[in-house]
Amino acid sequence: MIEGKSTILVVDDEEQVRKLMRRILEESGYDVDTAANGNEALDKISEHSPELVLLDIKMPGKSGVEVLHELRTSHPDTAVIMATAVGDVNVAINTIRDGAYDYLTKPFNANEMVITVERALERQRLIQENRDYQLNLERKVAEQTQLLQQQLRELQAIIQELQAFAYTISHDLRGPLVTIQSFARMLRADLEEKETGRVDEDIRSIESGITKMQRLLKGILEYARIGRVVEPTENVPFREIVDETLQQLAEQVGASGASISLAETFPTVYADRTRMVQVLNNLVQNSTEYRDKNRPLTIEIGHSLSGGEVVFFVRDNGIGIKPDTLKRVPQLFYRGDRESRGTGAGLAIVKRVIEAHGGRMWIESEVGKGTTVYFTLPGKATGETHQGRRSAQEAP
């Protein structure tokens, strides 16, 4: 035995035999203890849990067979080799049926004894290894199962999202399709009835249906492109995101007559720069789109500290959103105004990008007062602030 000595308990009522066996086994490198009767044996086994027990069958008091029976229930892992006189071989054979590994007949042949002990211990070791292996396997299977279940849950969530997506797409595309279908039919009828004066109007209606479909498809594409992962994230001064957005929207903002005010400083965020520009772009566009025509539009882009986290916001004094529609607004293709030029995907995109960054987005709005869209970006930003220039479109 290389790794530590195996421990063996020799149980025999004859002291001579115990001594002899101890000597032989110790010479073979085992750690040997002895017991003179069945009860002493059971005590020692309970105390030291030897790996192997050499058990004499015939002993005064508790016999070896009785000890074996008790051991099978209390120490099923302990290997047992029975020792018997030549005349008792039948009893010995029966003990194998009861769970003994083998038996030795007295007088002992030292070599045979050592070999039998070695084999018994080897078998015991294999059983133990096999058991460890199985336990390990079960643990691994449990781990894998857990992983698979988690992936399954994620997949189910994706499927659910896809189903909702497919439903929204098919439903929303049906609208313009019905328009196109209706006016195509009318166009045919007008041509048949030579009502040429109406042809132009029919075609215009068909064209507007097509434009609407194109817009929807553009929104779907934009939304689908976000994917589930936002990458690569980097430390970006938020001010750069603001500037890039306002540059992109210069024309639209100018046309809306909006005055834009910005926070004096902005923190640096850990985010996907392109996606964040997309977020701000959508929010500012919404503000220009849903402005109140009765007053000049103001848009404020800023941030505040709330509960230890930075909350960014885009605030306008536009028409506002009714409370009952507020929760539907971030849904894909919901549009507050059907005549708006938006795809309806804007806030759905914003929400998805922010959530992909691990953040939250929410809206506060009051009809006739305006709308504020808030969002957080919990990424590990360095927290430094970036001194910004005042925007050219800044209110005086």
Add this chain to the structure above:
Amino acid sequence: MTKSSTHSKRILIVDDEPAIRQLCKRVLPEEGFKVDIAANGEVARSLIGEQEYDLYLFDIKMPLMGGKELYELLQETHPRSATKVIFMTGSAIGKDTENFLKSSGRPVLLKPFTTEELKTMIGKALREIAK
């Protein structure tokens, strides 16, 4: 439905969706109806104040003043007219709207609808009202 039986019927259509207005403006006069069309609740409100219609088609979802508000206005000012309302709505509606539509007991025309569906719904509603 024959044209002679409906030639005098006046219908008010209120919808912020241009395609729907276009469709109604086009289809209903051909059926012999006199049609007024409003693109939002504000315009509709003034039309409602000016005259009574034989049938009202209100879109549920409109900015500021929606079909629900118009219906409630009718209930207050022209209770008899409130029984001549058909609502139009997309299928994506919230629980509140669903409950409102149920409790109003008024017919609902689901969008998008074909010209046939529109004509059928109007014919059916007019027959109900005539009873």
